[in-house]
Amino acid sequence: MLSLLQLIPLLPFAAAATYPLVDSHKGETFLDGFKTPSSVYDNTTSGDVFWAAKGNSSVMYLNDAGRYVLKVDNTSFVPYNEKRFAPSLLTERTYPVGSVFVMDAVHMPYGCSVWPAFWTQGAAWPAGGEIDIMEGVNGQTANQIALHTDSDGCYASQDAQMTGQLRLDNCSVTSNGGSGCTVGDPNTNSYGADFAAAGGGVYVAEYATDGIRVWFKSRADVPKEMTGDAQSLDTSILGTPTANYPSSTCDIGKYFADQILTITITLCGAWAGTQSVLEATCPPLVGTNTCYTTYVINDASETYKNAYFELNYINIYSTAVEPSTTNSSSGSASGSASGAATGGGAKTTSTAGARRALDMPIRLGWAAGLTAVLGGALAFIL
Numbered sequence: 001m002l003s004l005l006q007l008i009p010l011l012p013f014a015a016a017a018t019y020p021l022v023d024s025h026k027g028e029t030f031l032d033g034f035k036t037p038s039s040v041y042d043n044t045t046s047g048d049v050f051w052a053a054k055g056n057s058s059v060m061y062l063n064d065a066g067r068y069v070l071k072v073d074n075t076s077f078v079p080y081n082e083k084r085f086a087p088s089l090l091t092e093r094t095y096p097v098g099s100v101f102v103m104d105a106v107h108m109p110y111g112c113s114v115w116p117a118f119w120t121q122g123a124a125w126p127a128g129g130e131i132d133i134m135e136g137v138n139g140q141t142a143n144q145i146a147l148h149t150d151s152d153g154c155y156a157s158q159d160a161q162m163t164g165q166l167r168l169d170n171c172s173v174t175s176n177g178g179s180g181c182t183v184g185d186p187n188t189n190s191y192g193a194d195f196a197a198a199g200g201g202v203y204v205a206e207y208a209t210d211g212i213r214v215w216f217k218s219r220a221d222v223p224k225e226m227t228g229d230a231q232s233l234d235t236s237i238l239g240t241p242t243a244n245y246p247s248s249t250c251d252i253g254k255y256f257a258d259q260i261l262t263i264t265i266t267l268c269g270a271w272a273g274t275q276s277v278l279e280a281t282c283p284p285l286v287g288t289n290t291c292y293t294t295y296v297i298n299d300a301s302e303t304y305k306n307a308y309f310e311l312n313y314i315n316i317y318s319t320a321v322e323p324s325t326t327n328s329s330s331g332s333a334s335g336s337a338s339g340a341a342t343g344g345g346a347k348t349t350s351t352a353g354a355r356r357a358l359d360m361p362i363r364l365g366w367a368a369g370l371t372a373v374l375g376g377a378l379a380f381i382l
């Protein structure tokens with residue numbers, strides 16, 4: 001009975017490679033569906049920032065190119081004992097297994113003391129797991145991908161096909177000082193100055209029952225099908241993942257709950273601010289100075305001139321939830337192409353209806369229903 005139950009979650013998503021668009025953050029409506037952390041302090045990574053309020057135009061705004069900028073405040077003089085304002089946005093919705101997260105950026109934050117991340121987390125973090133899609137610190141020159149789980153038992157597989165390099169395989173938050181199971185992208189255009197020099201690129205994370213996969217595509221390699229307006233995403237066009245965590249060594253349903261998509265820039269803190277980590281890619285600290293006193297306080301316009309995301313879009317595709325609005329494409333379009341958006345909107349509405357019919361049993365009573373059916377069948381057979 002137990003082994004049959006364990007098989008149940010594999011059924012609905014194992015073959016799903018095409019995901020419909022459910023939420024799109026871009027242009028003037030970029031912030032719709034995002035919230036900011038409940039605390040103004042960075043309580044998860046102990047960074048030296050105050051999280052700015054949603055819409056604070058010092059650190060989040062639409063630029064002249066029509067891209068959304070999320071940046072560290074580089075205009076304020078910050079006195080000692082104060083922190084510097086920075087952005088952290090979390091989706092109001094949570095996304096179940098069967099979802100794909102996409103970020104298209106032309107620039108990402110970098111520099112000494114800077115710690116950006118595009119990641120997902122369970123609502124009761126660290127319970128419910130964490131997927132670090134794009135993350136790094138200081139003068140690091142390539143991206144590192146990681147999973148974190150609240151308990152032991154989830155591992156990265158040595159045998160998984162991927163282009164990245166497996167560094168640590170134990171995903172438990174209490175192993176290796178909380179590093180998670182990590183995969184390094186060998187491409188320097190995946191992070192920092194080289195990312196921007198190559199025109200940026202696209203990060204994709206597929207959160208599926210049969211595994212978690214992350215791809216990075218530098219601008220020249222982004223499939224032409226992938227645009228902010230694309231109404232669906234077929235992950236089979238992406239080829240070999242950069243990082244690949246198959247369910248054979250990590251039971252996704254057991255270690256991961258519905259995920260909140262999060263985009264953050266913090267400063268110093270538990271990883272970037274650790275002296276040995278900081279000094280590995282930035283100048284040695286002088287005397288009794290810390291990451292905080294060296295970089296965060298006083299005038300820091302130069303220090304943080306590259307501490308920003310410049311985003312074409314963040315899209316979420318999913319077979320497991322419906323679009324936020326019944327006409328999601330018109331809800332997300334930034335005033336452009338209203339004629340095209342109307343057609344797309346109507347189409348989305350009808351597919352949403354079809355998906356509702358399919359997904360309701362899965363989301364609300366599917367497992368219980370099938371368990372009852374299987375239980376009944378088993379009782380009958382026995």
Ligand SMILES: *[C@@H]1O[C@H](CO)[C@@H](O)[C@H](O)[C@H]1NC(C)=O
Pocket residue numbers: 039041042043
């Ligand atoms: C968050 O961190 C601040 C400063 O370290 C602290 O005062 C506050 O109590 C913390 N809040 C929570 C909810 O832990």
Ligand SMILES: *[C@@H]1O[C@H](CO)[C@@H](O)[C@H](O)[C@H]1NC(C)=O
Pocket residue numbers: 051052053056057058059073076085
């Ligand atoms: C907005 O950001 C500025 C920093 O540029 C800060 O001084 C201000 O207090 C912030 N306001 C809110 C409400 O976050």
Ligand SMILES: *[C@@H]1O[C@H](CO)[C@@H](O)[C@H](O)[C@H]1NC(C)=O
Pocket residue numbers: 152170172174175176
């Ligand atoms: C993985 O980390 C956990 C937590 O620290 C530990 O209990 C477990 O033994 C580790 N697994 C291996 C194979 O070392």
Ligand SMILES: *[C@@H]1O[C@H](CO)[C@@H](O)[C@H](O)[C@H]1NC(C)=O
Pocket residue numbers: 071074301302304305306307308
């Ligand atoms: C502050 O940051 C912005 C980008 O976010 C940059 O354009 C500007 O040049 C920076 N200011 C200074 C004085 O370096």
Ligand SMILES: *[C@@H]1O[C@H](CO)[C@@H](O)[C@H](O)[C@H]1NC(C)=O
Pocket residue numbers: 325327330331332
């Ligand atoms: C959805 O479509 C209706 C009718 O076309 C329109 O009035 C409404 O504003 C749209 N909603 C969004 C969120 O775009």
